[in-house]
Amino acid sequence: MPRPKTHxxxxxxxxxxxxxxxxxxxxxAALSLRRLASECDTxxxxxxxxxxxxxxxxxxxxxxxxxxxGDRLSAVPATDDPVEDLVQxxxxxxxxxxxxxxxxxxxxNQVIPGFVPDPEAATQVRGTFAPLLAAASRGVAEGVLADxxxxxxxxxxxxxxHGLVSLELTAPTLLGSAGVEQMYETALRAHVNGWxxx
Amino acid sequence: MPRPKTHxxxxxxxxxxxxxxxxxxxxxAALSLRRLASECDTxxxxxxxxxxxxxxxxxxxxxxxxxxxGDRLSAVPATDDPVEDLVQxxxxxxxxxxxxxxxxxxxxNQVIPGFVPDPEAATQVRGTFAPLLAAASRGVAEGVLADxxxxxxxxxxxxxxHGLVSLELTAPTLLGSAGVEQMYETALRAHVNGWxxx
DNA sequence: GACATACAGTAACGCGGTTACCAAACCAGC
DNA sequence: GCTGGTTTGGTAACCGCGTTACTGTATGTC
Numbered sequence: 329m330p331r332p333k334t335h336x337x338x339x340x341x342x343x344x345x346x347x348x349x350x351x352x353x354x355x356x357a358a359l360s361l362r363r364l365a366s367e368c369d370t371x372x373x374x375x376x377x378x379x380x381x382x383x384x385x386x387x388x389x390x391x392x393x394x395x396x397x398g399d400r401l402s403a404v405p406a407t408d409d410p411v412e413d414l415v416q417x418x419x420x421x422x423x424x425x426x427x428x429x430x431x432x433x434x435x436x437n438q439v440i441p442g443f444v445p446d447p448e449a450a451t452q453v454r455g456t457f458a459p460l461l462a463a464a465s466r467g468v469a470e471g472v473l474a475d476x477x478x479x480x481x482x483x484x485x486x487x488x489x490h491g492l493v494s495l496e497l498t499a500p501t502l503l504g505s506a507g508v509e510q511m512y513e514t515a516l517r518a519h520v521n522g523w524x525x526x
Numbered sequence: 527m528p529r530p531k532t533h534x535x536x537x538x539x540x541x542x543x544x545x546x547x548x549x550x551x552x553x554x555a556a557l558s559l560r561r562l563a564s565e566c567d568t569x570x571x572x573x574x575x576x577x578x579x580x581x582x583x584x585x586x587x588x589x590x591x592x593x594x595x596g597d598r599l600s601a602v603p604a605t606d607d608p609v610e611d612l613v614q615x616x617x618x619x620x621x622x623x624x625x626x627x628x629x630x631x632x633x634x635n636q637v638i639p640g641f642v643p644d645p646e647a648a649t650q651v652r653g654t655f656a657p658l659l660a661a662a663s664r665g666v667a668e669g670v671l672a673d674x675x676x677x678x679x680x681x682x683x684x685x686x687x688h689g690l691v692s693l694e695l696t697a698p699t700l701l702g703s704a705g706v707e708q709m710y711e712t713a714l715r716a717h718v719n720g721w722x723x724x
Numbered sequence: 725g726a727c728a729t730a731c732a733g734t735a736a737c738g739c740g741g742t743t744a745c746c747a748a749a750c751c752a753g754c
Numbered sequence: 755g756c757t758g759g760t761t762t763g764g765t766a767a768c769c770g771c772g773t774t775a776c777t778g779t780a781t782g783t784c
Binding site for chain 1: 554555631634635636637639643645648651652655672674677678681682684685686687688689690692693696697699700701702709712713715716717718719720721724
C-alpha cells in the first residue's frame with residue numbers, strides 16, 4: 329500500500345558513515361541534522377525514523393567507537409610480562425585516541441549537548457576495559473603487581489592513560505611540544521612501577 | 527553627551543556571578559545569553575559591550591575558575607615530605623573538581639561550543655601548575671624522586687589526578703559506587719611511588 | 725479508476741548566538 | 755531654552771539548530 333521505503337538499512341549506514349566523517353573531520357559543531365541529511369540526499373526526517381533523533385544517532389557512533397577502541401586494545405598481544413603488557417596497552421590507548429580526537433571527545437568529554445550515555449552503553453565500556461583487567465589480573469596472580477583488586481589497578485591504569493591523553497588533546501600548549509611520545513611512555517612505566525609488589 | 531552608562535563594572539560582575547551560578551547549578555546548556563540577560567534585568571547587548579560575545583564571557587569564567595583552582599592547590603602546605611605533598615595536592619585537586627563538576631568540565635572538557643582557551647589562558651594554567659611543580663622539584667632535589675625533569679613528574683601527577691577525576695565525573699557507573707575516595711587515594715599513592723628513586 | 729494507507733519531504737516552532745537598527749538620554753551651542 | 759549631535763543600549767531581525775506537525779506522494783486494493 330505505501331510508497332516505496334527509502335529509509336532503509338542502506339540509508340542508515342550511509343548516514344552513520346557520513347556522520348562519523350563529519351564529526352572526525354570538522355568536530356561536533358559540524359554534525360548537524362540538516363547538513364547530514366543534505367549531504368546524504370535525504371531529509372532530516374530520515375534521522376528521526378531511523379534513529380529517533382540526534383541523540384540516537386550519536387549513540388550509534390558512541391557504541392561503534394567504543395567497539396573499535398576495544399578492538400585496538402584487544403589487538404595488543406598478551407605476553408608473559410603483564411607489566412609490559414599494561415605499558416603496551418597504554419600506548420595503544422594513546423594511538424587510538426590520537427587517531428580520532430573528535431571521536432575521543434564524544435566518548436569522554438560529552439561534547440555533544442543532547443547526548444548522555446545510557447546504562448546499556450556502560451556494558452560496552454566494560455568490554456573495552458577487559459584487556460586491561462586481564463593484564464592486571466595476571467600481574468596480581470603472578471605476584472608481580474601489588475596484592476590489590478585487579479579492577480582497581482586496571483582502572484588506575486586507564487585513568488592514567490586517559491589523563492595523559494586528555495591533557496595532550498585539550499591543553500597541548502602545556503606539554504613541551506617535543507618529545508611527548510617519549511614522555512608518555514616514561515609516565516606509563518612510572519605508573520605501572522608504582523603498582524609493583526614491593 | 528551620551529546617555530548614562532549602565533553597562534558598567536557593577537553590571538559586569540553581576541553578569542559574571544549569575545553566569546557562574548547558572549553554569550554550576552544547571553550545566554552549560556542553561557548558560558544562554560538571553561536567559562542571563564533577562565535574569566540580570568538587561569539585554570544581550572550588555573554581554574557584547576562588556577565581553578564581546580559569549581566566548582568572551584566564558585573566558586572570564588575560565589580564568590577565574592583556574593585562579594580558584596590554583597588557590598586550592600596553593601593552600602596545601604608544603605611539608606618536609608614532598609611525596610606526601612603530592613598526594614595531598616591530588617586530594618585537593620579532586621575536592622576542587624567535585625565541588626563544581628560543570629565548571630571543571632568547562633576547564634577540561636570544552637563543553638561550551640564556541641569557546642576555546644587562548645594562549646594567554648595557558649599562562650594562567652601554568653600558574654595553577656606551580657605547587658605541583660614545586661613539590662616535584664623538592665622531591666627530585668632531595669633524591670626521593672627519580673632523577674627526571676620535575677616538569678615531567680608534575681605533569682604526570684596532574685594527568686593522573688585529572689584522569690581519575692574525569693572518569694569519576696563522566697563514567698560514574700564504572701567505578702564501584704562505594705569506596706571511591708579510598709580507591710582514589712590508593713591510586714595517588716601508587717602513582718607517586720612509581721616515581722620514587724629506586 | 726477511485727480510495728485508503730504508509731511513507732517522506734516541507735514548513736513551521738521555539739531557541740540559540742549574533743548583528744543591524746533605532747529610540748532614548750545626555751551635553752554644547754546658539 | 756530649545757535644537758543638533760553623539761553616545762548608549764534595548765528591540766528586532768537574521769541565520770542555523772533540533773524537533774514536530776503537516777501535506778503531498780506513491781503504492782496496493784476494490
